[in-house]
Amino acid sequence: MWCRRRQWPPACASPPEPDGERRAEAAGAARIGRWHAAAYGLGIGTITSDGALQVKLLRGGSLGSVEEGFLSRLRPRDRFQFAGRTLELVRLQDMTAYVRIAKKADGIVPRWQGGRMPMSSELGARVAQVLAGPLDSPELRALAPLLELQARISALPAADGLLAESAKTREGWHLFLYPFAGRGVHEGLAALLALRWSRLAPNTFGFAVNDYGLALTAHAQTQMDADTLRALLDPAQLFDDLRDGANLGELARRQFREIARVAGLLPPSLPGRALRSLRQLQASSGLLFDVLRRHDPGHLLLEQAEREVFESQLEARALQSVLERCHAARIDLHRPKTLTPLSFPLWAEGMRGTHSSEDWRTRVQRVAERLEKRHG
Structure with missing residues (x-):
């Protein structure tokens, strides 16, 4: 039968059989399935790390x-x-x-x-109880002179209270708190208190933390009382203040990269080919993050990224527990004339961020000798 040229499929051709369509669809689905299976296999056991x-x-x-x-x-x-x-x-x-x-x-x-091995909140609470108890161990008896000096200048931490110290040095006005909650929680608590304190009066704050306490340093003159401190420790509006104080958008963007890799949104590098650099992964995941946040702000993966930032990086649950405990505790605020044995390490930690022609150890040793000479 004659057919016109340049016509495809030919007018005389019969339509494809339904079985042929099904076979083509099945072959395409099989190819897609094999690709997803390969991508899934390459993604099994993915361990993400900080870049x-x-x-x-x-x-x-x-x-x-x-x-x-x-x-x-x-x-x-x-x-x-x-x-x-x-x-x-x-x-x-x-x-x-x-x-x-x-x-x-x-x-x-x-x-x-x-280089960070923070003390847990449980261990910190136990340390506070030991310091407030009798000196019935060789270690505590060795610390007896320092503990007696701390009690004479200020006070020792109490199990049912929060010890706070306000002091002035050449670096500024300092507020020292001793929640004994670990370094990680203290970092979030210091940033939160600095944000809330700056709302009361314009000021510039620096902070230093260790495993048992934190120090806030105000550059402009300011005074702190027990009622104001209790208001700053209010656990209400914690998550909103963390969103304002922390760079939550950038933290969530970078956390989304790890989530997208595990979820299969970022195709893994195939065997035998060059590995994708962290810069390429961040660029791809950042584009996905921006598109989802603009067109689907309630996406589950975006919520997961924000939730993981709060839980793993900002330790929001532990921070909320510490705020509730400190807000309900008796605030024991002292105003010592000099640095105390508990506040001196925090002050020395803050000195690491200043420039001098002397090294950090020399400056700290000189101030320590001056304090020892003053207090005998």
């Missing part, structure tokens, strides 16, 4: 790298110490932090996750 951000000057070269978990908490214009300089964050772009030299000398000292 490192390159620190670069806006007009200059690279200064080194800092862990992503530290820099992602900072906002533009925040200052931190790095490479022997005080730097001001300008912006975070992919896996690079662009900075400029800061005019002020104070700034946060970076912390690396591998």
Whole structure:
């Protein structure tokens, strides 16, 4: 039978059989299924880790790298110490932090996750109970002179109270708190208190933490009383204040990268091909994050990213528990004339973020000798 040219399928051709369509669909589904199975197999056992951000000057070269978990908490214009300089964050772009030299000398000292072993809240509570109890062990008897000096200048921590100290030094006005909740919780608590305190009166705050306490340093003159401190420790509006105080958007964006990798949204590198760099993964996941947040803000993966930031990085549950305990406790506020044995390590920790022609150990040793001479 004659058919016209350039017509496809030919007019005389019969329509495809239904069985042929089913076979084509089955073959396509099989190919897609094999691809998903391969991607799933390559993603099994994925272990995510914290990346490192390159620190670069806006007009200059690279200064080194800092862990992503530290820099992602900072906002533009925040200052931190790095490479022997005080730097001001300008912006975070992919896996690079662009900075400029800061005019002020104070700034946060970076912390690396591998060097942090924070004390748990349970252990901290037990330490507070031991310090408030009798000196019935060789270790406590060795600490007896320091504990007696602490009790004479200020007070010892009590199991049913929160010890707070307000003191003034050449660096500014200090508020020392001793919740004994561990370094991780104290970092979140210090940032939260600094945010709430700055709302009462414009001021610039720096903070230092260790396993048993925290220190807030105000550059402008300010006074703290027990009622104001109790209001700052109110557990209400905790999550809203954390959203305002922490760089939650950037933290969630980088946490979404790990979620997207495990969920299969970022295709894994195939065997025999070059591995995708962390910069490429962050660029791809950042694009997905922006699209979902703009067009589907209630997406489950976005909620999971924010929830994991609160739970793992900001330790919101532990922080809420500490706030409830401190808010209900008796606040024992003292105003010592000098640094105390408990506040001196916190003051020394804050001194790491200042520049001097002397090293940190020499300056701390000189102040320690001065305090020992004063108090005998």
